[in-house]
Amino acid sequence: MEKFLIKQSLNIKGNVYIEGAKNACLPILAATILSNGKTTIKRVPFLSDIDVMCSLLEDIGINIKKDTINKCIDIDTKNIFNKEICYELVKKIRASFLLAGPLLARFGKVVIQMPGGCAIGVRPIDLHLKGFKALGAEITQKHGVIEIQAKNGLVGTEIYLDFPSVGATENIIMASVLAKGETIISNCATEPEIVDLIEFLNKMGAKIDGAGTETIKIKGVDSLNSCSHTIIPDRIEAGTFLVLGAAAKGELNILDVDCEHLKAVTSKLREMNVYIEEKENSIKVFGKNILKNVDIKTMPYPGFPTDMQPQFMSLMAITKGAGIINETIFENRFMHIGELSLMGANIKVEGSSAIITGVDKITGAKVKATDLRAGASLIIAGVCAEGESEISDIYHIERGYYNIEEKLKNIGVNVIKIKTT
Ligand code: UD1
Numbered sequence: 001m002e003k004f005l006i007k008q009s010l011n012i013k014g015n016v017y018i019e020g021a022k023n024a025c026l027p028i029l030a031a032t033i034l035s036n037g038k039t040t041i042k043r044v045p046f047l048s049d050i051d052v053m054c055s056l057l058e059d060i061g062i063n064i065k066k067d068t069i070n071k072c073i074d075i076d077t078k079n080i081f082n083k084e085i086c087y088e089l090v091k092k093i094r095a096s097f098l099l100a101g102p103l104l105a106r107f108g109k110v111v112i113q114m115p116g117g118c119a120i121g122v123r124p125i126d127l128h129l130k131g132f133k134a135l136g137a138e139i140t141q142k143h144g145v146i147e148i149q150a151k152n153g154l155v156g157t158e159i160y161l162d163f164p165s166v167g168a169t170e171n172i173i174m175a176s177v178l179a180k181g182e183t184i185i186s187n188c189a190t191e192p193e194i195v196d197l198i199e200f201l202n203k204m205g206a207k208i209d210g211a212g213t214e215t216i217k218i219k220g221v222d223s224l225n226s227c228s229h230t231i232i233p234d235r236i237e238a239g240t241f242l243v244l245g246a247a248a249k250g251e252l253n254i255l256d257v258d259c260e261h262l263k264a265v266t267s268k269l270r271e272m273n274v275y276i277e278e279k280e281n282s283i284k285v286f287g288k289n290i291l292k293n294v295d296i297k298t299m300p301y302p303g304f305p306t307d308m309q310p311q312f313m314s315l316m317a318i319t320k321g322a323g324i325i326n327e328t329i330f331e332n333r334f335m336h337i338g339e340l341s342l343m344g345a346n347i348k349v350e351g352s353s354a355i356i357t358g359v360d361k362i363t364g365a366k367v368k369a370t371d372l373r374a375g376a377s378l379i380i381a382g383v384c385a386e387g388e389s390e391i392s393d394i395y396h397i398e399r400g401y402y403n404i405e406e407k408l409k410n411i412g413v414n415v416i417k418i419k420t421t
Helices: 022-034 048-058 094-107 126-134 166-176 192-203 235-247 259-271 306-317 335-342 372-384 404-410
Strands: 002-007 013-017 038-042 063-067 072-076 109-113 138-142 145-149 158-160 182-186 207-209 215-219 228-230 251-255 275-278 282-286 322-326 346-350 353-357 366-368 388-392 414-419
Touching: 002 372, 013 404, 022 038, 022 048, 022 072, 022 094, 022 166, 022 192, 048 063, 048 094, 094 109, 094 126, 094 145, 094 166, 126 138, 126 145, 126 158, 126 166, 166 182, 166 192, 166 215, 192 207, 192 228, 235 251, 235 259, 235 282, 235 306, 235 372, 259 275, 259 282, 259 306, 306 322, 306 335, 306 346, 306 353, 306 372, 335 346, 335 366, 335 372, 366 372, 372 388, 372 404, 404 414
Parallel strands: 013 251, 038 228, 158 182, 366 388
Antiparallel strands: 002 388, 002 414, 038 072, 063 072, 109 145, 138 145, 182 215, 207 215, 251 282, 275 282, 322 353, 346 353
């Protein structure tokens, strides 16, 4: 078991280089199942979730060569085969279910169990299955094992998503690229990570139009080739450091970012009176102003991201006045509130809303990272809290933040990782 010990570290300063986006890299790695030959993925964030995805691919015969120094992965699908996906790996990450679409497209059959991942809600997969069914697959579910089979191949069709699910949009796109004829997906998600996946698939020879819009049209092709692709910057990692800079009254330069992807975050910070300066590929945050509280409602992109909600809650907890966060995406994404309360935050929950009344100070405490972004919110709180905080279960945090300890130290955060039994 590893923990972070963090001492109050105000006035942090320096540069933070942002990694490639985990949530773009995961579906793109899954999509390599569709390729014939060798593919190179660059700007890979070597996180534990990425390692699990690589192991899932290796388990079906795909050859993976990691170059952690140059942050790239070479992938060769020459010896790929189909079998029931390893449950030990599937239960580790929710994104393991993204193997279903490309495997169905390539082999006409997938056998997989319900995926695991962060415990932030029920997280059903009905929309993914609805899409596969519409494309002609038959689905049976027994003892938690899902068998998806398209005996006569997949055939393009019109699919309407009841909700713009990120994962369902990605899975259905990957299933459709080799289907006969045209597939039109309406009310799909428009997240930048989906645009990146589409760009990758089109580079391999897919014919997909409408990336970043609510309607995506896919003309099926016979096969896909290999290519080389660079992952987009991680907007959630960047957003987390922006909020940290604002909360710790620091001065940070967040480098290698796409400012367009961060509009919901930067405009909320500006509304709180945080000084933000955007350049072509970087954002400067300056947290010396007196801040005021705001209201936030999480929404699908380009709305305010649910993955930034816990981090903003830490900032709001130490900001003058009261604000409301309405979480509309996941029904159980308030686990960090109990931990922030231990540190002296004043937060009340009413249904899917949290009412945050800013306090003058929070104090260090022993807290637990209950999921990835909840863990990030505790780091922000720990940096700002008087005294020392001890954050346990940090493996959750390391699923999404590469080299976090070093990056924090580089900007002046007093943090150490300790091992306990
Ligand atoms: C992805 C992100 C995750 C982010 C989330 C929302 C990855 C690897 N993960 O997760 O970090 O928090 O988008 O931006 O990219 N839903 C259904 N049925 C389905 C699928 C989803 O009801 O078949 C519901 C979910 O329970 C949830 C909502 O739709 O309430 C959004 O989920 P979805 O967009 O699918 O998120 P993920 O792809 O799991």
